[in-house]
Amino acid sequence: xxxxxxxxxxxxxxxxxxxxxxxxxxxxxxxxxxxxxxxxxxxxxxxxxxxxxxxxxxxxxxxxxxxxxxxxxxxxxxxxxxxxxxxxxxxxxxxxxxxxxxxxxxxxxxxxxxxxxxxxxxxxxxxxxxxxxxxxxxxxxxxxxxxxxxxxxxxxxxxxxxxxxxxxxxxxxxxxxxxxxxxxxxxxxxxxxxxxxxxxxxxxxxxxxxxxxxxxxxxxxxxxxxxxxxxxxxxxxxxxxxxxxxxxxxxxxxxxxxxxxxxxxxxxxxxxxxxxxxxxxxxxxxxxxxxxxxxxxxxxxxxxxxxxxxxxxxxxxxxxxxxxxxxxxxxxxxxxxxxxxxxxxxxxxxxxxxxxxxxxxxxxxxxxxxxxxxxxxxxxxxxxxxxxxxxx
Numbered sequence: 001x002x003x004x005x006x007x008x009x010x011x012x013x014x015x016x017x018x019x020x021x022x023x024x025x026x027x028x029x030x031x032x033x034x035x036x037x038x039x040x041x042x043x044x045x046x047x048x049x050x051x052x053x054x055x056x057x058x059x060x061x062x063x064x065x066x067x068x069x070x071x072x073x074x075x076x077x078x079x080x081x082x083x084x085x086x087x088x089x090x091x092x093x094x095x096x097x098x099x100x101x102x103x104x105x106x107x108x109x110x111x112x113x114x115x116x117x118x119x120x121x122x123x124x125x126x127x128x129x130x131x132x133x134x135x136x137x138x139x140x141x142x143x144x145x146x147x148x149x150x151x152x153x154x155x156x157x158x159x160x161x162x163x164x165x166x167x168x169x170x171x172x173x174x175x176x177x178x179x180x181x182x183x184x185x186x187x188x189x190x191x192x193x194x195x196x197x198x199x200x201x202x203x204x205x206x207x208x209x210x211x212x213x214x215x216x217x218x219x220x221x222x223x224x225x226x227x228x229x230x231x232x233x234x235x236x237x238x239x240x241x242x243x244x245x246x247x248x249x250x251x252x253x254x255x256x257x258x259x260x261x262x263x264x265x266x267x268x269x270x271x272x273x274x275x276x277x278x279x280x281x282x283x284x285x286x287x288x289x290x291x292x293x294x295x296x297x298x299x300x301x302x303x304x305x306x307x308x309x310x311x312x313x314x315x316x317x318x319x320x321x322x323x324x325x326x327x328x329x330x331x332x333x334x335x336x337x338x339x340x341x342x343x344x345x346x347x348x349x350x351x352x353x354x355x356x357x358x359x360x361x362x363x364x365x366x367x368x369x370x371x372x373x374x375x376x377x378x379x380x381x382x383x384x385x386x387x388x389x390x391x392x
Contacts, residue, residue, distance in 0.1 A: 001034040002390060003100050007058075007093075007126075008107035008119055011043025013250045015283040016302030018049070019186040020106045020137060022283060025051040027185065027383040038100070040092065043251075059090045075117065081124070088121035095129070102132040102390045108162070108184075109301070109322055111140045115149045127155050132389050134158040136382070137185050139322035142169035150174065158389050160382055163325025183379040184326065186302050187309040191291050192284040199274050200292075204241045206354075207290050207307070208232070209248055209298030210259045210317070217319040218341040228263060230347035231297070231354055236272050239358075243273045246289055248300035250279050256300070295357055297350070299341075301326070311372060313364040315353050317341050330375065331367055336360075 006025065012018035025037045029051050036053050044057040061068050067087040074080060074087075096103070103126045110116045126133050135156045140149070142165060150173045153159065159179040161167035167181040196202065210228060215221045232243055245264055247256030257277055264275040276289055283302070290296055290303065291310035298304045299317040307314035308330060316323040318338040327334040336356050339349060357364070 001036060002028070002032045002102070003036045003038070003097070004028055004390075005038045005040060005096070005100050005103045006052075006106050007040035007103060007122065008105045008110050009039055009041045009047075010107075011041055011251070012046040012049070012283070013043060013279070015248050015250075015281075015286055016108065016186070016300060016305075017106075018047075019189050019283040019287075019302050019305070020108055020184075021047070022049050022051065023185040023188045024104065024106055024136060025049060027188070027380070028386070031383045031387055056092060059092070061088070071118075081120070084121045085124055088118075089125040090122055093122040093125035093129075096126065096131060100129075100131060102134065102386065104386070105133070105135045105156075106137065108137050109139045109320065111135075111138060111149065111153070112144070112320055112322070115144050115152075120152055123152070123155060132157050134160070134386060134389060136160050136386075137162045138166060139163060139320070139325060140166045140169065141321050142166070142172075145169050145173050154178075158385055160385060163322065163329050165321050165325035165328070180382075180385055182382040182385075183329070183375050184302075184305050185379055185382065186283075186305045187376050187379045189287055189306065189309065190284050191287050191310065192282065193288040193292070194281075194285055196292070197274050197276070199242055199271055200244065201240075201242045202292065203294060205244045205274075205293045206235050206239075206241050207244045207246050207293035207296040207298070207312075208260075208263075209246050209256065209296075209300050209303040210263070211249060211256050211299040212254050212259055214299040214317055214319055214341045215259065218344055220344065223346065224341055224344045225259075227344055227347045227350040229266065231350040232263060232267055232273070234351045234354065236267070236270055241294060243267070244289060244293060245273065245275045246286060246298075246303065247276065248286060248298070248303040295354070295361075297354065297357075308368075309372070309376070311365060311368040313357050313361050315339055315357055330371060331364070 010017045038054045039052045040056045044055045047055045070087045162184040170179040218224045245260040267273045287306040290306040296307035296314040304316045316338045324334045327337045
């Protein structure tokens with residue numbers, strides 16, 4: 001039996017994290033008839049994934065505790081790996097069960113933000129236990145890789161980048177033979193369809209996802225919000241389609257509904273808008289709603305992946321390498337298909353993007369028809385990299 005630990009999981013309230021944990025654990029179960037999948041989670045109470053055998057609650061770094069205070073001082077002044085390994089590495093990772101065959105970091109974009117330094121102590125602890133270590137589905141800003149991040153990433157035995165921008169940057173920094181390119185595992189996520197809510201027009205819905213996070217990356221938050229209001233009004237005025245507001249992260253500190261609900265309240269009297277507001281929905285069920293849209297525009301990466309993998313023409317409100325890279329690999333270009341929130345300066349930008357998508361609907365569907373089968377097959381073949389690593 002293969003015993004495999006998945007970690008860097010933020011909890012299933014982030015349905016992108018849930019999609020990664022779901023698909024990767026399902027792939028492990030598919031390739032190994034006998035396997036035991038453990039999931040280290042920041043919010044174990046959120047996780048009910050049937051292909052995961054055991055969920056382990058990750059120790060939280062309690063505010064104003066000695067490790068927390070040390071972390072705040074260290075990250076500003078010292079950057080001392082020896083002390084980090086003492087104070088920041090979780091007890092669970094310092095002494096992993098001996099029968100664990102391999103450990104997989106499934107955070108996706110965890111090394112995009114502050115180079116993922118908060119994870120480094122646990123990464124090193126895994127290797128000190130002499131475990132095979134894999135990073136699956138990574139996106140990393142190329143400018144962040146040279147130097148200390150590249151040196152840290154070399155402790156991984158295997159890195160699978162989910163888009164070519166990250167992959168090429170890894171190749172340029174000495175990861176030949178260790179890094180590989182494969183589509184995001186969430187392209188393999190199954191779809192679960194639920195009964196449709198009132199005001200949902202089958203085949204005539206525009207799905208919209210917005211997150212508090214992208215507002216933090218924009219130069220003008222009000223410009224972004226005004227642009228979304230203008231987009232909704234444009235859809236109502238110029239088409240017979242209705243709008244579905246679909247959140248993809250429901251954590252209390254960053255709940256997509258917090259920015260979607262004001263949009264719903266503004267337009268609810270038109271009877272042309274729906275807000276999907278149920279915290280109990282799974283990533284598969286949310287994909288079910290997204291897959292039944294005619295068009296989709298979203299901020300959360302895995303809401304966009306849900307649209308892409310369902311063949312729904314989509315535009316990403318992007319702010320990082322992951323949005324650009326995934327779109328470029330699938331469509332050949334990110335131009336007109338990724339709308340950087342950093343450059344939102346007038347309401348017409350989202351309207352123009354939507355009009356472009358409508359005008360090129362058949363072209364985009366043709367690309368899906370041509371590329372998606374091979375794309376999903378490549379995503380499924382990623383498990384072979386893990387098998388080669390563990391069976392070596």
